[in-house]
Amino acid sequence: MTGCQIVGGKKDAHRIPGINLQLSDQEIFKFGAMNATILEVPGHTLGAIAYFFESEEALFTGDTLFSLGCGRLFEGTAEQMFSSLNKIKSLPPKTQIYCGHEYTEKNCRFALSLDPESQKLKDFHKRILARREENRPTLPAILADELRLNPFLNCDLQQFKERRRLRDQF
Numbered sequence: 587m588t589g590c591q592i593v594g595g596k597k598d599a600h601r602i603p604g605i606n607l608q609l610s611d612q613e614i615f616k617f618g619a620m621n622a623t624i625l626e627v628p629g630h631t632l633g634a635i636a637y638f639f640e641s642e643e644a645l646f647t648g649d650t651l652f653s654l655g656c657g658r659l660f661e662g663t664a665e666q667m668f669s670s671l672n673k674i675k676s677l678p679p680k681t682q683i684y685c686g687h688e689y690t691e692k693n694c695r696f697a698l699s700l701d702p703e704s705q706k707l708k709d710f711h712k713r714i715l716a717r718r719e720e721n722r723p724t725l726p727a728i729l730a731d732e733l734r735l736n737p738f739l740n741c742d743l744q745q746f747k748e749r750r751r752l753r754d755q756f
């Protein structure tokens with residue numbers, strides 16, 4: 587027995603063995619001296635939650651938002667993911683994004699495939715390649731960069747859709 591506390595989203599409680607703290611949207615989770623506001627962010631999974639440490643300007647997104655990408659829709663719908671990403675978009679732009687995987691380089695290549703002429707993306711790609719070559723993480727990301735560069739945070743913009751000839755889904 588480790589005696590550790592097992593914390594998770596209330597909506598996932600039925601499938602988290604031993605869970606002893608269940609968290610719901612907008613609840614405050616006390617972690618040591620820090621407080622996290624819980625955001626329910628369904629999409630990748632239905633019970634996904636993110637932890638927003640407002641004073642520390644840090645958001646732990648799990649597999650909902652990655653740098654330049656978002657989680658695969660395993661359980662939720664595109665509409666649910668879209669509204670979860672909108673919740674994240676409304677946070678302060680200087681928020682640091684601690685996501686669940688180091689997928690940035692691969693995601694950047696996908697973003698460039700949608701927008702091969704984007705100088706901003708090309709510059710970002712150079713920066714993250716340099717970091718990875720030194721075996722350093724690209725994370726945490728900064729929300730302001732994601733708002734500019736992450737295709738999944740811009741998919742509702744008319745300009746984005748026109749440039750990529752996407753269907754009007756949102």
Ligand SMILES: [Fe+2]
Pocket residue numbers: 649686687
């Ligand atoms: Fe994962």
